Amino acid sequence: MTTEANQKKYLKIYENELTKIEKRILKLFENRFPDSLYEPCKYAMKGGGKRIRPFLVLCAAKAAGGKFSRVYNAAAAVELLHNFTLVHDDIMDNSEKRRGRPTVHIKYDVNTAILSGDSLIATAYEQLLKDCSNDSKTIIDIFTQGIVEVCEGQSLDKDFESRENVSIDEYKQMIYKKTAALLVMSAKIGARLIKDSKEIITAVSRYAANIGMAFQIQDDLLDVIGEETKFGKQIGSDLLEGKKTYLFLKAFEKASGKDRIELNNFILYKGINKVKIPLFKEIYQRLGVIDDAQNEIKLYTNSAVKQIEHIKNSEARNLLEWLANFLLGRIK
Amino acid sequence: MTTEANQKKYLKIYENELTKIEKRILKLFENRFPDSLYEPCKYAMKGGGKRIRPFLVLCAAKAAGGKFSRVYNAAAAVELLHNFTLVHDDIMDNSEKRRGRPTVHIKYDVNTAILSGDSLIATAYEQLLKDCSNDSKTIIDIFTQGIVEVCEGQSLDKDFESRENVSIDEYKQMIYKKTAALLVMSAKIGARLIKDSKEIITAVSRYAANIGMAFQIQDDLLDVIGEETKFGKQIGSDLLEGKKTYLFLKAFEKASGKDRIELNNFILYKGINKVKIPLFKEIYQRLGVIDDAQNEIKLYTNSAVKQIEHIKNSEARNLLEWLANFLLGRIK
Numbered sequence: 001m002t003t004e005a006n007q008k009k010y011l012k013i014y015e016n017e018l019t020k021i022e023k024r025i026l027k028l029f030e031n032r033f034p035d036s037l038y039e040p041c042k043y044a045m046k047g048g049g050k051r052i053r054p055f056l057v058l059c060a061a062k063a064a065g066g067k068f069s070r071v072y073n074a075a076a077a078v079e080l081l082h083n084f085t086l087v088h089d090d091i092m093d094n095s096e097k098r099r100g101r102p103t104v105h106i107k108y109d110v111n112t113a114i115l116s117g118d119s120l121i122a123t124a125y126e127q128l129l130k131d132c133s134n135d136s137k138t139i140i141d142i143f144t145q146g147i148v149e150v151c152e153g154q155s156l157d158k159d160f161e162s163r164e165n166v167s168i169d170e171y172k173q174m175i176y177k178k179t180a181a182l183l184v185m186s187a188k189i190g191a192r193l194i195k196d197s198k199e200i201i202t203a204v205s206r207y208a209a210n211i212g213m214a215f216q217i218q219d220d221l222l223d224v225i226g227e228e229t230k231f232g233k234q235i236g237s238d239l240l241e242g243k244k245t246y247l248f249l250k251a252f253e254k255a256s257g258k259d260r261i262e263l264n265n266f267i268l269y270k271g272i273n274k275v276k277i278p279l280f281k282e283i284y285q286r287l288g289v290i291d292d293a294q295n296e297i298k299l300y301t302n303s304a305v306k307q308i309e310h311i312k313n314s315e316a317r318n319l320l321e322w323l324a325n326f327l328l329g330r331i332k
Numbered sequence: 333m334t335t336e337a338n339q340k341k342y343l344k345i346y347e348n349e350l351t352k353i354e355k356r357i358l359k360l361f362e363n364r365f366p367d368s369l370y371e372p373c374k375y376a377m378k379g380g381g382k383r384i385r386p387f388l389v390l391c392a393a394k395a396a397g398g399k400f401s402r403v404y405n406a407a408a409a410v411e412l413l414h415n416f417t418l419v420h421d422d423i424m425d426n427s428e429k430r431r432g433r434p435t436v437h438i439k440y441d442v443n444t445a446i447l448s449g450d451s452l453i454a455t456a457y458e459q460l461l462k463d464c465s466n467d468s469k470t471i472i473d474i475f476t477q478g479i480v481e482v483c484e485g486q487s488l489d490k491d492f493e494s495r496e497n498v499s500i501d502e503y504k505q506m507i508y509k510k511t512a513a514l515l516v517m518s519a520k521i522g523a524r525l526i527k528d529s530k531e532i533i534t535a536v537s538r539y540a541a542n543i544g545m546a547f548q549i550q551d552d553l554l555d556v557i558g559e560e561t562k563f564g565k566q567i568g569s570d571l572l573e574g575k576k577t578y579l580f581l582k583a584f585e586k587a588s589g590k591d592r593i594e595l596n597n598f599i600l601y602k603g604i605n606k607v608k609i610p611l612f613k614e615i616y617q618r619l620g621v622i623d624d625a626q627n628e629i630k631l632y633t634n635s636a637v638k639q640i641e642h643i644k645n646s647e648a649r650n651l652l653e654w655l656a657n658f659l660l661g662r663i664k
Contacts, residue, residue: 037487088450092443111424114446115486118420121453122479129473137468141461147454154447155369 010322014055017068021054025076028123040108040116041123044083047099050330052215053078053186055323060190060204063308063316064197070131071193077128077143078186084120085150085182087113092158093241097234121147131193139189146185153178157243164267166244168253172213175246179219180212203307204320210304211324214297218330220245221293224281239280242271246296250289259283301328342654346387349400353386357408360455372440372448373455376415379431382662384547385410385518387655392522392536395640395648396529402463403525409460409475410518416452417482417514419445424490425573429566453479463525471521478517485510489575496599498576500585504545507578511551512544535639536652542636543656546629550662552577553625556613571612574603578628582621591615633660 029042054075061071089095090103091113097103105113125143132139156174160166187208191201223238224247238245244267252263262283266272272280284290304324311317361374386407393403421427422435423445429435437445457475464471488506492498519540523533555570556579570577576599584595594615598604604612616622636656643649 034484034487034491036491037484084450088446091446110442111490114420114423115483115490118416118450118453119480119483119487121450122476122483125457125472125476126480129469129476132469134466136472137461137464140457140468140472144454144457144461148451148458151447151451151454152366152369155366155451158443158447159366159368 006318007322010319011326013319014323014326017055017058018051021051021072021075021079024072025079028076028080028127036112037116037119040104040112041120043107044087044104044116044120045080047083047101049083049099050327051079052323052327053082053182056183056186056204056208057190059316059319059323060187060200060208061194062319063204063311063313064191064194064200065313066194071190073127073130074139074189074193077124077126077131078182078189080120080124080127081143081147082182084117084124085154087117087120089154092154095237128189135192135196139192142185142188142192146182149177149181149185153181160244161242161270166249168246168249171244171246171249175213175216176209179216180209183208183212183215200311203311206307207304207320207324210300210307211327214300214304214324215327217246217293217300218297218327220247221290221297224284225290236274236277236280239266239277240271240274242266242269247284247289247293250292251284251287254287254289255283259287297328301325338650339654342651343658345651346655346658349387349390350383353383353404353407353411356404357411360408360412360459368444369448369451372436372444373452375439376419376436376448376452377412379415379433381415381431382659383411384655384659385414385514388515388518388536388540389522391648391651391655392519392532392540393526394651395536395643395645396523396526396532397645398526403522405459405462406471406521406525409456409458409463410478410514410521412452412456412459413475413479414514416449416456417486419449419452421486424486427569460521467524467528471524474517474520474524478514481509481513481517485513492576493574493602498581500578500581503576503578503581507545507548508541511548512541515540515544515547532643535643538639539636539652539656542632542639543659546632546636546656547659549578549625549632550629550659552579553622553629554662556616557622568606568609568612571598571609572603572606574598574601579616579621579625582624583616583619586619586621587615591619629660633657 025045026042029038029045032038057071057075057078058068062068086098087104090098091105091110095103096106101107103113104116125140128139128143129136153174153176157178160171160174184205187204188201191197191204220238223235223245226235238248248263248266251259255263262279266280301324305321308317308320311320357377358374361370361377364370389403389407389410390400394400418430419436422430423437423442427435428438433439435445436448440448457472460471460475461468485506485508489510492503492506516537519536520533523529523536552570555567555577558567570580580595580598583591587595594608594611598612633656637653640649640652643652
């Protein structure tokens, strides 16, 4: 267990590294033309965010015995790639806000958002290559598989919106691809850039898979119980859009009578009207699915921490443990 | 110069290789799930097309002393990447038809087209990696720069739609990025996968740059004088959309009086109504810009052929010369 003093130390390391990565990313779009392409890219990247994926790259590199500075470009690459998915997903999901700001297709237009998303992919590969040496084929392969999975995950997510029956298992497969896969990819790349060690790569990958699952279920949860000003997104937007989240699917398993009718209508009409958000919150509370989600998040977080027990580098291990708990306590 | 018998021989080689690449590409999407993602990918790739880019990869590899079969995956990769640009560009350009069939966003929907385009990029990298060995860093870098340039080109193209003044030079810079850059990338990759020879890479790249320019100007020309059933796209669509093509810009340079007013209105109202297409054809004819375009296409084609004069492998040289002339005579 980490002490409170250590907690502060790790937070400081995280914030320090985050600032460096932030600067590095924004610099990428300076002196590039046309502005019509790179201004929206910069705007997308300026939104802030937790930068978990790049931090995972750094910690995984440290776990494999490397310095943070050895993988800064790769760290930028995974964040660029993550933001490509956000820019395109926001178009597909009709999301108007992201981290409290207008999404790219709202600030500019859909065409600009499509194209700047595309160009974020290319910029991501550009940056990743800078940290590659003899291992480039393996690294690019891991990175590319990350994109494949995240596209598959997004496609499944869209499929589920129009499907009547989705099981919790199917939901978990979907969020694995949509959310966890890029975290796994980040961890793999960070470790593999330093050392071809199956043991370390497996440990950090499994860690990342588990925090990915926890992260997505918490996202579902925050959509219901979060505070709008802190969460940055509109609260209840999953409900309005008819997203079959962990909470919804769990509630659907448990509901009967009047509740069941409400949830059935949610499926039938692909979402609810704004006025019904409090009712759904109340149903979720009553059926205990808020607790279910919280338990699931804790289970995944504990499992994540278990995966890294045998990592020798104690600072890497502590940082990863800190990150898992930090994410557990997040409100945005 | 090539004889008529040789012409047939080269066409046959082209068609043979094209069939192989075709099969290879369609196989890529078998047994992949979800269908909601990979069916549209397959649909996009099934549209046919001239497959010039993969053929360029093959010929460039031969020019560098390699066998076609050594670069089949890379050939598939550049075609996948090209089709990603088509799928996304068709959304941005509101194009309803491509090669005589509904475009992906019309056949499915915009979201599906965005996502399947994204996944074509990942599939392209996947395939490219299969043909990489020690050179993977260089190859992936060339490929990535191709994507960067094509995004920049598309962004400039969109910019030009709302800009009042665009010079022929600016237009050429734009089509270089939008069209020629991917051909240059294909040629470079084909040659570089076989041999790190600056001489050969430069020769095939310059060749590709020139046929790229010729190709795009011919595309502009076919939009005016092509036959709809053969061209696959709606004739006059550039005029309807207010695209400042080579023909338009050349006409704008030359026009005066009533013609100038018509062309000014084209800029002001961002395109013309369908009924005005014959008038614009007539203006273009009268001002001689059809001839100007044809001359420009011939100049670029001749320049392309000149670049490859010193390539030692005579079959590669002959095939590339044949390809340049084949493209010159295309009607679709």
